[in-house]
Amino acid sequence: MPVPDSFKEGLASGWKTYNGSRLEQDLTLEADVAIIGSGAGGGTTAEILSQAGFKVLLIEEGPLKTSSDFKMQEPEAYGELYQEGMGRMSKDGAITIMQGRAVGGTTLVNWTSSFRTPDGTLQHWADEYGVKGHGVAEMAPWFARMEERLGVAPWALPPNANNEVIRRGCDKLGLHWKVIPRNVRGCWNLGYCGMGCPTNAKQSMLVTTIPQALNHGGELLYLARAQRLLLSGDQVSGIECVGMDERCVQPNGRKILVKAKHYVLAGGGINSPALLMRSAAPDPHQRTGQRTFLHVVNFSAALFDEVINPFYGAPQSIYSDHFQWDDGISGRMSYKLEVPPLQPAITATLLGRFGVDNALRMEQLPHTNVMLALMRDGFHPDSAVGKVELRGDGSPVLDYQMTDYTWDGIRRAYHTMAEIQFAAGAKAVLPLHADADYVPTLAKARELIDNLSLEIYRTRLGCAHVMGGCGMSEDPKLGVTDSLGRHHQLRNLSIHDGSLFPTSIGANPQLSIYGLTAQLASQLAERLAGGK
Incomplete structure (x- = not known):
């Protein structure tokens, strides 16, 4: 009906x-x-x-x-x-900005998520x-x-497998996590x-x-x-x-x-x-147009033996703020941990590579989890910051300049996400970066992440939250x-x-x-x- x-x-x-x-x-x-x-x-x-x-x-x-x-x-x-x-x-062109x-x-x-x-x-x-x-x-x-x-309340159903990775990994490591409130009434749990x-x-x-x-x-x-x-x-x-x-x-x-x-x-x-x-x-x-912020995010993928099917179920239902305020309000760059839903087209972009390499990564989508780390920008003078400009035709564009302070948060977030994913049972982890591939152990992940050249275009960055201006x-x-x-x-x-x-x-x-x-x-x- x-x-x-x-x-x-x-x-x-x-x-x-x-x-x-x-x-x-x-x-x-x-x-x-x-x-x-x-x-x-x-x-x-x-x-x-x-x-x-x-x-x-x-x-x-x-x-x-x-x-x-x-x-x-x-x-x-x-x-x-x-x-x-x-x-x-x-x-x-380094950061995708998702706005309705x-x-x-x-x-x-x-x-x-509310x-x-x-x-x-x-x-x-x-x-x-x-x-x-x-x-x-x-x-x-x-x-x-x-x-x-708007019916905002903590999501009452069990998390889908994509979100369960955060809960299970945080539990194993003794990290804080909570259920996300959602603005839904009578949700069918479709995931789209x-x-x-x-x-x-x-x-x-x-x-x-x-x-x-x-x-x-x-x-x-x-x-x-x-x-x-x-x-x-x-x-x-x-x-x-x-x-x-x-x-x-x-x-x-x-x-x-x-x-x-x-x-x-x-x-x-x-x-x-x-x-x-x-x-x-x-x-x-x-x-x-000054002081425009993005909560710029980076991503980490993980492969599991179990079926994840990250395209089904409430997209976001578990989060961790364990690292969000760990150095005070204006200390080092800190971040919130969540997952994105992984419909095929957006996932093919996130996972990167081309041709056969991308096809092989996409072939494993039903067993793939992706986590994201949401950077809390704007609280420190060295934080990345954006400004709105006008193109010649009057349309807007955001000039968002990354900084060493923000890159430090990106690198630490890669480490955190890999630790949580392996603790949750991942058999391999992939920091979403042009120079990275799946690695089978946490030790190899740490070595890989420490040696990544963090720069625009090579590091996969996105955002869905535009604030300020x-x-x-x-x-x-x-x-x-x-x-x-x-x-x-x-x-x-x-x-x-x-x-x-x-x-x-x-x-x-x-x-x-x-x-x-x-x-x-x-x-x-x-x-x-x-x-x-």
Whole structure:
């Protein structure tokens, strides 16, 4: 029996939406609040403001795809649901950047891991960046509210074999591990979360906050790229958008002008600062696009006699923070340990090599585990850091410069992952690096890892968490916005997304964005209602 497509049912009931690829003429739209981006920040903001009685307009560059469109096929999903067709890279091409680009944003394609912002991170922001109102006690009720709203709870089923490697290896070595909270309800345990949830179990913005906003009179414009903000003095007077073709590759010539009383940027850590830069928004202290972080990750593969089938089951259900804070908040580079799901196309890229070598590695996929180490960047002055730049056509690119400090964390993480994998029973381990091959013992792995030349292109690097670029601070010299997400120079512009983070957070960021933007949107609703 097919699963009902709740979003299409809502469309049939009369929700007001505009498809930028099918406009027959230019368009002008008006709203109380225009929100650019429909992911964790934009969707949460839209629900809260619409429930408070404001007419909201959500603007999304990507397409509208719903549960009946999700076929668990990599070729279609990556091209339709990800920024640059899953081809977004750092400026030097060394780091793959996985970000969603469709109605629902990255919440549509993430792996559902949901963590509160670590206490030490919140304290660091207050101490180092003058952030106010977001301490542990102040944020706790907002996290609780969004956990309840989105069904966030520790995964109750046994971990799949890919995640079991972390649990078993950590137990053998006496290392800390825990179960990951996931934002799902009635999950079928398919394992294809990165391609959109065909059962609507994942509580993404597509099935939660966006429908609620549309039910309360909100409107949705999709396949429309926000090109620039129109500025008048210290205010935004409008947004110039362009319609995109159905594949979201090229503008189709249609123009959409959006007029609102208040504007909210929620495009994420690359797109939000890029829009400000394209708009020549005031930036007297040169903060826009600076200090953008990735939680850059490296990987380690392992072969087991047992069947792992790492493409089935909840993608992430076990993690270890044993090494995440082992040298204090600003000590040596530290990292969180998780696993990625391993569908064939993405795995072929991860495992590397070409031709017969790659085919032989892929032949062993059913017996392969891969671990990842998520680097906590931004807490130390020598950490790798990124900055958003504009290409000649105005599109954004992130220049992320690796450092010796970060490479040290990468090497130690290779050692840690190999130790855990062998402790869990692996018969061979492969650090995912161009110069590495499978080795059968921990001693050989240690020798191999110590002798690897850690450099871009040779070391396989990726990321799925983009943070910063519009950091918040009460001091305009340190941040683009204040602690309420209000742009320091533009009175009717707020930012509600992960670009507000002054550093990375050291955990998968979606719940941090949900909690923070729920707080900021609620405060914004009060200010707008009071006419302040």
